[in-house]
Amino acid sequence: KIRKIREYLVKENFIDCVIALPDNLFFGTSIATCILVLKKNKKDDTTLFIDASKEFVKEGKKNKLKAHNREKILQTYIERKEIKHFCALANMEKIQQNDYNLSVNRYVEQEDTKEIIDIKALNIEIAQIVEKQSALRNSLDLIIKELEA
Numbered sequence: 001k002i003r004k005i006r007e008y009l010v011k012e013n014f015i016d017c018v019i020a021l022p023d024n025l026f027f028g029t030s031i032a033t034c035i036l037v038l039k040k041n042k043k044d045d046t047t048l049f050i051d052a053s054k055e056f057v058k059e060g061k062k063n064k065l066k067a068h069n070r071e072k073i074l075q076t077y078i079e080r081k082e083i084k085h086f087c088a089l090a091n092m093e094k095i096q097q098n099d100y101n102l103s104v105n106r107y108v109e110q111e112d113t114k115e116i117i118d119i120k121a122l123n124i125e126i127a128q129i130v131e132k133q134s135a136l137r138n139s140l141d142l143i144i145k146e147l148e149a
Helices: 003-013 069-077 092-097 119-148
Strands: 015-020 034-038 045-050 057-059 062-064 086-092
Touching: 003 092, 015 069, 045 069, 045 092, 086 092
Parallel strands: 015 045
Antiparallel strands: 015 034, 045 086, 057 062
16 A cells, blocks of 8 residues: 555656655654655656765764754755765656665665775785794794703
8 A cells, every 4th residue: 555655656756855864863763764855846757865864963862963964965955966875866767666665775875884904914914913823833832842851
């Protein structure tokens, strides 16, 4: 039933923007929420998806949208330009291909926050550790020989 509603809103070109908000923003619930911006007379068939889930300031146990967070979201909505890892435009066809799923993470690529590892530096460090280990083992062998003598 909910899919039918989403399908209707997309096919009628009413959805102008979907904004994913941070979790723990509203009193009484800690779940992440989103805002659907609906518009009757859109100029094109694109929908803007904004991932504002990291746009917050932690205050006590709650997350708050401060003025600068709200301003960034509003400016992004007004400009309607794609910003890597923050917002993306999707046309009606792309939304249909995603089975009318309006989840922002389907359209906005998440930033890869994995640590980049320098393999060459890591190999040098491993070689140094192995060398130290070997030297310590040799020292230990000498101490044991002296104790046995």
